[in-house]
Amino acid sequence: MAEEDEDQDPETSRTLISGLEQGDINSRVYEGGFKTWECAIDLTRILLQPRVTNLVLFGHSSDPLKEGPDVHVIEASTPFHQSLLVNELAADL
């Protein structure tokens, strides 16, 4: 996993990697793309808010006892994150 090396001296990174400008590398701040599951967690957190789950359970009816309409939930996965997960799983097969 491409995690930030917290022990790396910022001075060393500036001299080792050419072509980057000041501020391109910020120590202790991870800005890479591998931790993509953060967004899926954000989405899950929003989804489990009562107002949103009520939408799924009861539709737009204000009466919680009234049966809501049918619901179709369509989820599109995160391509590269899921691919990473598949690689981890495939290693165990």
Added chain:
Amino acid sequence: MPSTSLLQYLLTQPPPSPSAPNNRKVHFTLCDYNLPVLALASFPNLLLSHTATSHVQLSDCAESDNDLDITEGLLSDFRATLSARNITINFISGAWGPQFVELVRQSSAHLSDSHECLVLASETIYSPSSLPAFTSTLSALLQTTDPDHCEPVALIAAKRIYFGVGGGVADFISQAREEGLVVKDKWATDEDRDNSDDEEDAGVARVVMEVRRAETTVWDSGPHCHRNVEE
């Protein structure tokens, strides 16, 4: 996966009475470009939400070392649970586009014409080259044959900018507008300072956007088109 949490939530609700008329149906369609992802990650996660909420005898599944054997008994128990609650699930692999939209529509043919539609997506807007296909697909999925009663909505979670890849929220919003969609922020890390004590939030800002077709938008004070993004 958000759908896993949603399914788990549904499974913790009391099952509907068999004698109750017109029990509502909930249908999940899980999608990914890669079929193995659906088979090896998506489906097992859904199965796990069943085992987490059911009273199935896990000793029958020879559980050890955090492994769960998928037995015929476990699968039939899962199917029975879903059936009793009028929950159905299908999986679609492949790229965005009209064929994909058609497969999604076919999968929900058993739902009533005025069914609600909730589209969930995370990290799907990072690629500028696939953004037009994704956005036009999204627009098609949010169409309804009953606009007076239905409000199809999408919740899209993404990073504001995908460094090194090129895509981001600004591009998505401008593309979405071209497709007749309206977008508003439902949540954002850079606007949620009270909860930004997590060191990870010091990195790239993340958002969850609410997206609808313009003609089905009935927000209280009119459609809230996304503010001009001049970042």
